[in-house]
Amino acid sequence: MLLQTHGLTASYGQFKALFGIDLAVAKGECLAIIGANGAGKTTLLRSITGVLRNAPGMVMHRGEAIGDLPADRVMQRGIAMVPEGRKLFPSLSVEENLLIGGQVRGGSGPWGLEAIYDLFPILRERRRSPGTALSGGQQQMVAIGRALMSNPDLLLCDEISLGLAPVVIRDIYAALPRIRASGMAVVIVEQDIARALSVADRVVCMMEGRITLEGTPAQLNRAQIHAAYFGEAA
């Protein structure tokens, strides 16, 4: 397994946000995490990336315990994140936002500036603009490109379609096959269930800090998902 979590918990002060999450991501796999607002999806990604720290064994990457590593060390191992809300650096141009993604870890792998510009050609035209001067969809492209620049073996994407127009979402998802073709595993957090089912190899549904359903899109039916998502029978 590329990544595993074992009984992963997380809290914000007194508030417990995750109650023992067991998750596994295989090499090259595309896993979608769905769940309502506040289910704990972002918290799960923040725990994996080391923004929230844990007991070492709660997160395993390529067989090594990484639960207690800080975010910069986790990233250097090859886990890259497209954070919720894109989080571009306002002081950096589009190109600098991309470059900084590959600054510490980059090197060997297919993804570099040119490859990103080929994936999202509009970014080449806008490369001198401040990152935050772009439209929401273009900013999302920068955030994805920035994460790819480190040539990770695991890419975590938190709500890449949030707040974007349908055509823009389609453009962004059109890049997913090319990203996966380079061999990396992708975890997408997605509120659009139909979208998640159509792109993922496997789907995990979360509710109130727990995993309530897991399976391949073919295995899951609407009633099951509805129950797992909202916590009631359809």
Add this chain to the structure above:
Amino acid sequence: MIWVDTVVQGVLLGGLYALFAAGLSLVFGIMRLVNLAHGDMIVAAAFLILLLVQGLGLNPFLAALLAAPAMFAFGWLLQRFILNRVLGKDILPPLLVTFGLSVALQNGMLEAFSADSRRIPIGPLESASVSLGGITVGVMPLLTFGSAVAVIVVLNQIFYRTALGRAFRATSDDPVTASLMGINPRGIFAMATGLAMVVVTIAALYLGMRSNFDPSIGPARLIYAFEAVIIGGLGSLWGTLAGGIIIGVAQTLGAAINPEWQILAGHIAFLVVLVIRPRGLFPRALD
């Protein structure tokens, strides 16, 4: 002509203030840390240079070159092991720590070097002057101003042309997202304070060569530096130079009218700029 002369002297004096302020501006710009011990660190670096000059018989400029890496290491360690621990949402803890550091540095220097006034000897350079279109200017003030401009150009090049500078700006924008890029914000802050201490060494060189200093003068130098940074707009290095020049010109103009008004005129200029532009001359859009 006398007025032109006065303004030119003021501009050159502003270079010295900008040198005092550049390190402060750098650290504030990157980590929103106000270092109350900045002035004392300049004095400490001046003592270090003086020790090298007297102990090894070195030229002051060469001594500063040797002192710079030592000061970088000092800044790096200070940030890594003390200041990083108190940086956070609350701005009070770092203020208290650097205030304590200021007191400790002053007393430490008093123990080590006594309260006597010192000066870094530079020989004939001290009174050397050149004539520029009818105005006589001292070589030392000219050199100081040139160094201030050079320091700011180099810092801007680092900021906007290097990978380290990119990491400085990204970390300043958002340390959590920077860490998701594999950057260790604490390491970046340590580099920034180390770099600021190199600038402090350059400021110390000119402070020590151009005026007498003793362990107690740090806080007074800090005030000019603060005023320059605030007038310029927090975090803008060219703004800091402009701020230094405004204070310098106000001081020499004030002194030309009445010698007792020199210091007061600088502070009044500071207040006037703040009344007209509360966020300084070149505020960063983000803040």
